[in-house]
Amino acid sequence: MQTFIIRRLLIGVVILFILSVTVFFLLRVVPGDPAIRRCGLGCTEEQLAAIREELGLNKSYAAQYWDWMSGVLTGDLGQANFTGRPVSESIQQRLPVTLELMLLAMIFTILIGIPFGVISAVFRNTPADYLVRVVAVFGLAVPVFWVATLVLIIPLEVWGYAPPLGVKISPIEDPWGNFKQMAPAAAVLAIASAAGIMRLMRSSLLEVMRQDYMRTARAKGLKERSVILAHGLKNSLIPVITVLGLQISGLLGGAIIVEQIFNLPGLGDYTFRALFANEFEVVQTMTLYAGATVVIINLIVDVSYAWLDPRIRYS
Amino acid sequence: MSNQAAAAPFTIADELAARPSPSLGARLRKLGTMARQNPLGTIGLLLILGFVFMAVFAPWIAPYGAGELPGTKNQSPGSDFWFGTNRSGQDIFSRVVLGSRISLAVAFISVIGGASLGMLIGIISGYSGGSVDSVIQRTVDTAIAFPALLLLLIITQSRPFEKPAAWLHVNEDYATIIFALMLAVIPGVTRVVRGAVLSEKNNQYVEAARSIGAWSPRILFRHVLPNVLALGIIVMTSLLGGIILAEASLSFLGLGIPGAASWGQDVNTARQDYPYHIPAAFFPGAAITLTVLGFNLLGDAIRDIADPRLRGSR
Secondary structure (H helix, E strand, C coil), X not given: CHHHHHHHHXXXXXHHHHHHHHHHHHHHCCCCCHHXXXXXXXXXXXXXXXXXXXXXXXXXXXXXXXXXXXXHHHCCCCEECCCCEEHHHHXXXXXXXXXXXXXXXXXXXXXXXXXXXXXXXXXXXXXHHHHHHHHHHHHHHCCHHHHHHXXXXXXXXXXXXXXXXXXXXXXXXXXXXXXXXXXXXXXXXXHHHHHHHHXXXXXXXXXXXXXXXXXXXXXXXXXXXXXXXXHXXXXXXXXXXXXXXXXXXXXXXXXXXXXXXXXXXXXXXXXXXXXXXXXXXXXXHHHHXXXXXXXXXXXXXXXXXXXXXXXXXXX | CHHHHHHCCCCHHHHHHHCCCCCHHHHHHHHHHHHHHCHHHHHHHHHHHHHHHHHHCHHHHCCCCCCCCCCCCCCCCCCCCCCCECCCCCEHHHHHHHHHHHHXXXXXXXXXXXXXXXXXXXXXXXXXXXXXXXXXXXXXXXXXXXXXXXXXXXXXXXXXXXXXXXXXXXXXXXXXXXXXXXXXXXXXXXXXXXXXXXXXXXXXXXHHHHHCCCCXXXXXXXXXXXXXXXXXXXXXXXXXXXXXXXXXXXHHCCCCCCCCCCHHXXXXXXXXXXXXXXXXXXXXXXXXXXXXXXXXXXXXXHHHHHCHHHCCCC
């Protein structure tokens, strides 16, 4: 188990290294001079040189990469010009918002996806099953930004209601206000992932229900309820948990859109604004953090298999 | 004696050719049976055909041009303007019809291009194995670990086609967005095709080809490719819906193709300033949903027919 975790962590480091180099070059080697774009038209050579100096663009790529990486590793992320504040300070302020958004979206995904998937499998080919499947198919087809827009403007136009927007409400001082602010955004963000989990849960449980041990459980006189919940559910969760882990990267991408629409001061919004302000180092850093999050969560997912299915041993 | 000699090389192809070709009625009945067995796939196909028809004949279907201002602002849906008018007084129905062109064209081109490249890379990765395979697979891992939307944003914002597009005389905005979406398609296709190649390459026909001295590219493209092509096409169908969503999201965030009618951009315009007009946000988004729904339903049906083991696996 330990060797497995260490090996996976090493692969994770390799993945993050490839990611960092790729993003670094995507943002730099592309034709078009960032200094010119930043300075605008009618820029003098001296101004350009000053900007290049300030951004470190006059150094070699290797030196630029080294400067950035050593900053990331030591936690010294420097100043961001578009906010006029240190990057690490902004991250500290904004991380809780995105973290809460992700966490709530995951909770919604699990609370909606798993029970309805189970209902769909247990009552397959009944109206309940058809309903769940139709909802899931639509859930995978609707654009997040469209639902988010409608969720904001329809209540406003019809009832004159708007959730608290644009300000950060602390979940400790005002839990209800915070929930009113975060829940709609998290629910919209969770639509696609919940729909995916519903479908996967259904097919996975149907697969398990064909297994011999399910027949054995029924034969020894267990109630149908405990057959499904104790024997079926746990065994059918493995693919579901794998996909839950993979959905993190989709949710992180969706957070950029949802934070824009619901005006939440989170990291998605920060990254988006940094990108438009041509703040390369900030975008690179945020990308790397997003990648690291995904790598770590998928490692946790892999380790959790051993708990779900004791037959799985890592060596 | 001579009869037997003639019978020996009789192949399946000859037998198929010898059969009377089915009449039109029989073919239609067969099509009807397939449609009845896959009602959802049929709905999906009809939705897609509807939208493709709409995109091809858009200028003749749309009563007004995309930039035309035929009415007063923010009208509700009615007999003059089926979907109402937006904040500038443009006909929403016309803009929805015209917007189908960009969505479908960009999605088709980038999925076909990306899937072809993905298949090529997947075949090379699976067939060569060793360090080539490792490097490709770690890169694919990286791409999959990465929020696709962030990658798309970085590529579209970094404008890699500022200069090449001018040389090639192509539209830079189209080139950029198609390139970005192609990159998003490649990793998934690569992974699936590599898996198929790994199991194909142990088959006897590969060994037979190698034993008569065929060189690797020939084995890859004459023997392995046809065997994984069907799989590639299945994956492609199931990716189209997601790519349409991705394109719409980029347009919504202001990184689409400027100047043209686009569903994503129209939803974004509708949410920008007070007073909001619900139809202006509703109809373009509904068009996206129905298109994606069509592709997803068709993709599921094709996958079920091609490989029943994959049923409902997404």
